[in-house]
Amino acid sequence: MITKTIENDTRKQKSEARKAIRKAVKFQKELEAVKAQPKLESLTITIEWKKSRMWGTNPHATGEARTIEGTRIVGTAKASGCGYCKTSTVIADLFNQFLRRKLYDSAVLARLAIEKPYGISLTKDKNKYLSRFDGGIGEDCYSDISKAIGGTWNRLVNTKSVDVYEYREIRK
Numbered sequence: 001m002i003t004k005t006i007e008n009d010t011r012k013q014k015s016e017a018r019k020a021i022r023k024a025v026k027f028q029k030e031l032e033a034v035k036a037q038p039k040l041e042s043l044t045i046t047i048e049w050k051k052s053r054m055w056g057t058n059p060h061a062t063g064e065a066r067t068i069e070g071t072r073i074v075g076t077a078k079a080s081g082c083g084y085c086k087t088s089t090v091i092a093d094l095f096n097q098f099l100r101r102k103l104y105d106s107a108v109l110a111r112l113a114i115e116k117p118y119g120i121s122l123t124k125d126k127n128k129y130l131s132r133f134d135g136g137i138g139e140d141c142y143s144d145i146s147k148a149i150g151g152t153w154n155r156l157v158n159t160k161s162v163d164v165y166e167y168r169e170i171r172k
Helices: 002-035 086-098 100-104 106-114 141-148
Strands: 040-052 056-067 072-078 151-158 162-169
Touching: 002 100, 040 086, 056 086, 072 086, 086 100, 086 141, 086 162, 100 106, 106 141, 141 151, 141 162
Parallel strands: none
Antiparallel strands: 040 056, 040 162, 056 072, 151 162
16 A cells, blocks of 8 residues: 555656656747747738627737848737737737847846836746736837837827837847
């Protein structure tokens, strides 16, 4: 009876150790993918508002990124529901797809140590989550966020059915 208990405890410990290792490996791969994001010249976000029977209108966003090498990369994001800013949620999703690597840049981190704008979550406990841009915070926050990560933020178009925003990198 005692040996079965010891065997069960050992199996449980080995299982937990394997889970911890898998989690650490997954985190490391995600971090490497974020740090490998290409350097951008600009990111243009086009948000189309589409009717939903349940949630009113929902944003369907397309982000067109231009790298400094001239390559064009496209990403998409959607949001639904109510009780939060859906616009900033899709903007955050696209920022995370294209600009998240900036949150690991030493010059950006030095600026963020002095003043971190609302809407940026930096990693506190390594292996738990990656630094990221937050959604649901209001689209106006992205002006300060863009400035903090070394860019500019402009609203180019604002109609009832379409919004267009542009993030542009400031080159020195």
